[in-house]
Amino acid sequence: MQLVVKDLNTFYGAIHALQNISLSIAEGEIVALLGRNGMGKSTTLKSIMGIIKPRSGSIQFNGNELAGLPPHKIAQAGIGYVPEDRQVFGNLTIEENLMMGQMGIKNKNAAGPKWTLDRIYEHFPFMVKKHGLKARFISGGEQQMLSIARALMGNPSLLLIDEPSEGLSPIIVNEVRDILAEINKEGVSVLLVEHNYKVAVYLAKRIYLMGKAHIGYENSVGHLEAHPEIRSQFLEV
């Protein structure tokens, strides 16, 4: 296993937002983490990333313990982060945003060939013409692509992606989906948080479902598709 999270507990003040979360991802795998609003999906990604410090539990990445490390160390270990709401730097140009993804990463021994500006521009052709444009002036779909591309510039071997299809039109959602499939083909594993069930089952082989602050179900996509009652328990509102 590439990533093994065990018994992760995270608090917001007195709120126990993650209770003994355990999950794992094999190298090259896409795993989806689904659940209703406010269950703790984003908190799980932020805890793995070190943006919120988990109070206890272990996060093993390629055999190294990451729990308790600051975010920049975790990124340098090879984990890329594509947050909720994209969080591109609106006051920076597209190209500067991409360079930001590369500057802090010293350890460049990632899966597959290295990401360069040229390769990013091949995968995201819209950026070529707009490379000098401030990121706040591009569309939501383009910002989502930029956020993914920025994470790729650090040559991660695992991407944590939080709701990439949120707020995008169906055509753009499919574009984002296909980009993620492409990236995965190049050897990058993905932990995908999604509200779009179709996108999640299209991409992932395994699914985790979250109930309030805990993981309530873990199985293959096939198993979940065969059990609609589990879907209605964890997903439908």
Next chain:
Amino acid sequence: MKIPPSDRGTIMEGTAFILLTQGIHGISYGLVLFLAASGLSMIFGLMDILNLSHAYLFMLAAYFAFSIAQVTNFWVALLLAPLAIACIGMLLERYLIKPVHPFGHTPELVLTLGIGMVLLEVVKSIWGTTMLTVMPPESLQGFIPIGYLKYPVYRIFIIVFTIIILCGLHQLFRRTRFGTIVRAATVNSDMVSALGINVPRIYTLFFGFGTWLAGLAGVVVAPLLSVHPGLADQVGLDAFVVVVLGGLGSLWGAFVASILIGLLNTYGIQLIPTVAPLITFSLMVLVLTVKPTGLFGDRQ
């Protein structure tokens, strides 16, 4: 008495020239203010720290300039004193301010003011309270003629020097990795660290950089005003007004506000000497009433 038309012309020209030289005086003082205030403003913009010891570091730089210039010369002082201030700034940030920052603004204000008071006492015990004089380097002494009047070379130097620094700042922010990281971290520092960049280290370096600017201002101001313990309050207050007026964290705002305060100070003293100090404050109150975020800022 009838003034012949030709003389009338000269009198008017004379007045115009006095106004002009006063203007240059104002601009050169304004630019020094900008040097002193820019670090304060940028540190607030990036790190959300209002460093009340900033003006005292500025004053300390003027004393360093005095002592270094005594054994070497002004140019060595201009190089070394700001670097020394930057080192002190980085140590203060790393070991005192950073640990207190998570506890909010009030402890931080008390701490940085306390640091300022300590610096003031240190200065008094080493250099005393008398006014010390730093001479400009020989090459910058004397006057250059502007029309009928002679204008001090040193003030022209200040204007040129500050404009070079300003252009340098612009290039630093636009063209370098450090500048790009700082711009990104100003809007979203969590995201910057999630990209593998050691943000606390960037903060310490940037704090050093901001205090380096205060150091430059302190050295440059030393030959202009006399060096004394009141320097921190005298210039520090104006610098503080500049930062608030220009908008906390806004570099361009600080620039415009500096020139404004510089001009107001000199013209104010010419025209209405007794109320001149009040003008700055009245202006600040006026601007803040109309636009609470300052001229260019977006924060209160």
